[in-house]
Amino acid sequence: MKTGILYIVPTPVGNMEDMTLRAIRILKEADVILAEDTRTSGILLKHFDIQHGSLLAHHKFNEHQTVEPLVKRLQAGEQVALMSDAGTPGISDPGFLLARECAKAGIEVQCLPGATACIPALVDSGLPCDRFCFEGFLPQKKGRQTRINALAEETRTMVFYESPYRVLKTLTQLGEVLGNDRQAAVSREISKVHEETLRGTIGELINHFTETEPRGEFVIVVAGKN
Numbered sequence: 001m002k003t004g005i006l007y008i009v010p011t012p013v014g015n016m017e018d019m020t021l022r023a024i025r026i027l028k029e030a031d032v033i034l035a036e037d038t039r040t041s042g043i044l045l046k047h048f049d050i051q052h053g054s055l056l057a058h059h060k061f062n063e064h065q066t067v068e069p070l071v072k073r074l075q076a077g078e079q080v081a082l083m084s085d086a087g088t089p090g091i092s093d094p095g096f097l098l099a100r101e102c103a104k105a106g107i108e109v110q111c112l113p114g115a116t117a118c119i120p121a122l123v124d125s126g127l128p129c130d131r132f133c134f135e136g137f138l139p140q141k142k143g144r145q146t147r148i149n150a151l152a153e154e155t156r157t158m159v160f161y162e163s164p165y166r167v168l169k170t171l172t173q174l175g176e177v178l179g180n181d182r183q184a185a186v187s188r189e190i191s192k193v194h195e196e197t198l199r200g201t202i203g204e205l206i207n208h209f210t211e212t213e214p215r216g217e218f219v220i221v222v223a224g225k226n
Contacts, residue, residue, distance in 0.1 A: 004031070004074040006102045007081045008095060010088040010114025013217075014191030016047055018115045024048050026112065030081035032073065034058035034066075036094055040085045058082065060094050067101050074107045088116045092136040092161050117190045118159050121219035124197045125157070125185035128223070132157040138170060148177050155224040164188075164214040171209065174222060175202040183223040189216035 007026045012018040027033060027045065032054045035041035045052060058066055074080055082089050082098060088111070089095030102109050122129045133156045138144050151158060162170050167186070175182070180203030187197040194216065198208060202222070 001077055003107050004076070004078045004080060005108045005110055006074060006099065007079070008089050008099065008109065008111035009081050009083045010112060010116065011041075011044055011083050011086055012191065013086045013115050013117050014189065014195070016044075018191055019044075019048065020112065020114055023112055023114060024050065026081050027052070027083070029079065031078040032056060032070075032080045034070070034080060034082040034098075036084040036089075041083055044083075058094060058098070063094050063097050067098050070098060071101055071105050071107065074102060075105065086115070086117075088114060091116055091118070091134075115191070117161070117187075117217070117219050120190050121185070121187035121197070121221055122157065122159055124187055125221040126199055127157045127183060127185060127221055129157060132159055134159045137161045140166075145173070148173050152177050153225060155226075157224050158222045160220040160222070162218045162220055164216060164218060167214040167218050167220070168206065168209045170220060171202055171206050174220075175206060178202065178222065178225075180206065185221045187219045187221070188214070190219065192216070 009023050009026055027050050033052055034056050036059045038055050038057050070080060082095055084093035087093065090099060099109050118134055122132055133154060135158055138147055138160060180201060182202050184202045184205055185197055185199040186205055189195045198205060
């Protein structure tokens with residue numbers, strides 16, 4: 001029996017027009033759609049008129065329990081499409097564990113090209129993007145300062161995800177280790193109505209967000225050490 005394929009399906013981080021035609025087709029044809037939040041994904045499926053009877057929750061709180069039965073369904077020949085609330089699954093979202101276990105079991109994994117917040121922010125920053133390191137979300141507590149300290153000698157451009165509640169804290173901590181004169185950029189609400197990119201030194205960005213309350217989802221891009 002031929003095994004199924006696990007499709008990793010990126011979804012828009014903002015504008016619904018960023019959805020690809022291939023992604024829509026895969027979601028329509030899949031036997032099972034895995035969603036980080038079925039309510040959020042339900043809105044997207046309805047928008048693109050994707051009628052689907054098998055929409056299952058797959059998120060960081062249950063993925064260790066759902067992986068084994070999903071691998072068995074794929075081994076039985078079912079086609080499975082994995083989507084997150086926004087962007088590409090596996091990039092600061094659930095997806096890695098299932099993809100790894102499928103690879104171990106010899107099941108084909110296909111990740112569709114598509115929306116992600118880090119690449120537009122990197123290119124918009126005006127900082128070198130030929131070599132970069134993606135750090136995602138820094139640990140909120142344990143290991144946070146250790147991770148930042150480890151980046152002191154990093155020469156590549158660094159990319160971080162951050163919530164509006166910790167943007168100022170993160171910029172301040174980065175400034176303490178890397179220096180407030182280090183060039184950086186902050187993008188928020190990528191592909192949404194209020195998309196904005198601010199560029200300057202870390203110190204200048206700290207001043208801005210001290211005076212202006214951060215709102216939206218953020219990507220911080222910081223120049224590497226010269």
